[in-house]
Amino acid sequence: MTSGLILTNPWTNLPDTEPYIIAEDLAVIESHKNFIGLRLDTLPEPLVGGLNEAKVVFLALNPGFTDSDVDVNMKLPEFIEGCRNNLENPYTSPFYYFNGGLEATGGYKWWSAKLKPLITAGISEEVLRDKIMMVEYFPYHSVNYKHINSYTPSQLYSFEIVREAIRRNKVIVVMRSKNLWLEAVPELAGYSYMTLNSSQNVVISPKNIGELNFKVLLQELID
Numbered sequence: 001m002t003s004g005l006i007l008t009n010p011w012t013n014l015p016d017t018e019p020y021i022i023a024e025d026l027a028v029i030e031s032h033k034n035f036i037g038l039r040l041d042t043l044p045e046p047l048v049g050g051l052n053e054a055k056v057v058f059l060a061l062n063p064g065f066t067d068s069d070v071d072v073n074m075k076l077p078e079f080i081e082g083c084r085n086n087l088e089n090p091y092t093s094p095f096y097y098f099n100g101g102l103e104a105t106g107g108y109k110w111w112s113a114k115l116k117p118l119i120t121a122g123i124s125e126e127v128l129r130d131k132i133m134m135v136e137y138f139p140y141h142s143v144n145y146k147h148i149n150s151y152t153p154s155q156l157y158s159f160e161i162v163r164e165a166i167r168r169n170k171v172i173v174v175m176r177s178k179n180l181w182l183e184a185v186p187e188l189a190g191y192s193y194m195t196l197n198s199s200q201n202v203v204i205s206p207k208n209i210g211e212l213n214f215k216v217l218l219q220e221l222i223d
Helices: 022-028 077-088 106-114 115-118 125-133 151-165 178-184 186-190 211-222
Strands: 056-060 132-136 171-174
Touching: 022 151, 056 151, 056 211, 106 115, 115 125, 115 211, 125 211, 132 151, 151 171, 151 178, 151 186, 171 211, 178 186
Parallel strands: 056 132, 056 171
Antiparallel strands: none
């Protein structure tokens, strides 16, 4: 299936060296006091995974930051290649944390922990690699999220990807910041999306997402 996006992918303009920020995004963000604290010495991660094959799309808030995002990730060719490929092509790229070679990264450890109930229920990392996608509300790393009252071009692109996920009738799970997502993508209000009981501990378990929803996820990922 070809892309239905009406926006040009801004991530093709991401610099090859730090600071890793799109110039058009910088023009929006730098006037806000919350620009301070963004970690631009590691690649942004607005999304992970490919929309074409994904059965489930997770909506998150923004990439956090730990020292390993620089000390580990940025020294691994598998991460740099996987992330940049995904930035340039959010349709056919795998969920790169489950593509092998990234077990030492914080991203792999975080996602394998949050998705452990699915893995325990029989969904392999190979299946997750191909059948899930994650989209962040804000693309740049920071220790703590600080809201900026303007949308960057890259955010608008991510929001359009979510709209396309709706058009393709993907299963959507809002992990965090439901109100921000509903404001950014009003089409969600009329869509049957899933939420979590806890937005602090976003483990995808029967208790947190509900028994019925958990079974739906299993069925989507098994098929």
